[in-house]
Amino acid sequence: MPRESYRERALVIRTYDLGEADRIIVFLTQHRGLVRGVAKGVRRARSRFGSRLQPFVELDVQFYVGRELESVTAADTVGFYGSGIIDNITCYTAASAVLEAAERLSLAHDEHDDRLYPLVVDTLKQLQHAPEPKLRLDTFLLQAMTVAGWAPSLYYCAQCQAPGPHHAFHPRTGGAVCGTCRPPKAADVNPEVLHAMWLLQHDRWAEAITLITAQEQGASARESSESVTHEIPCATAIHRLTKAHWQWHTERKLASLMVLDQT
Structure with missing residues (x-):
């Protein structure tokens, strides 16, 4: 029975080397959230798409469903955003x-x-x-x-919903807080x-x-x-x-x- 496959727009989040030539890649996909896949042979010099599987590149990826990891068999570049980022x-x-x-x-x-x-x-x-x-x-x-x-609540008090402007902020409370609800150690702002x-x-x-x-x-x-x-x-x-x-x-x-x- 042939394995199920699908295509997704994706960004590379992180990569891990596997064996001598493979690489495990964590993708953020457009419709499936995080997807972990293995791209076989992409670390070899003759890899057809290994150079594309890098951060700051938006890809159209072909996945085949696996037991633990998807198999990445193709990746076409949609957008390259590294220019202006990787040199700064x-x-x-x-x-x-x-x-x-x-x-x-x-x-x-x-x-x-x-x-x-x-x-x-x-x-x-x-x-x-x-x-x-x-x-x-x-x-x-x-x-x-x-x-x-x-x-964070930034206009209404995160505790009592009193309208601002307010002069204090406290993450645990939920953001801006009024003078009445202000907890200890809230930041003056x-x-x-x-x-x-x-x-x-x-x-x-x-x-x-x-x-x-x-x-x-x-x-x-x-x-x-x-x-x-x-x-x-x-x-x-x-x-x-x-x-x-x-x-x-x-x-x-x-x-x-x-x-x-x-x-």
Whole structure:
């Protein structure tokens, strides 16, 4: 009886060498979530498609169903997003964090959500020419957490739903919190930081950049004209809060994100 086969759009998440010439590949697919497959002979110099099975390449993959691993028999390039990413360490680590986060979300949920795949592809495209790769990653994480169902509340109090603006943020509570519901160790936050995060969460990039730029220019002007305490830049605050919320709800750190923060 012939084995069942299917084709899927897919991105390579990670790879493992197997034996002398084979490779195990973890794919994020458009409609089936994570798929693990083995590509036989792809590490040989004469492999027909081994060079395509790399991160940041979107593929049309032919799979044959196996007992534990699918067999990968063909892979045609749909889009190559490595240009502008692999030659920039900040963009590269941000893009790697996107793939790692996508894998984490897929593993954490039994049911696949078709919104995740196009979100990953779009983010990789943006990172090819992003002037703010870390902010692009934060945008992806905020939107991916929305897909997962545990996005931070950024206007209403996460505890009592009182409308904002609010001045505190606490991941365990669920995001922004009002003065009444504020728990111990909640972070003090400028309401405009939460506003910028809300804009990023809702894919309003241009408005968010305008707001972030205005906030950081205003902070710089205040520091140069007055004796005030140094303010955390708006983009830095966004990154810290987004990362804290992600890590609280996944209970694990992203290795690529830790590298990114050191660049």
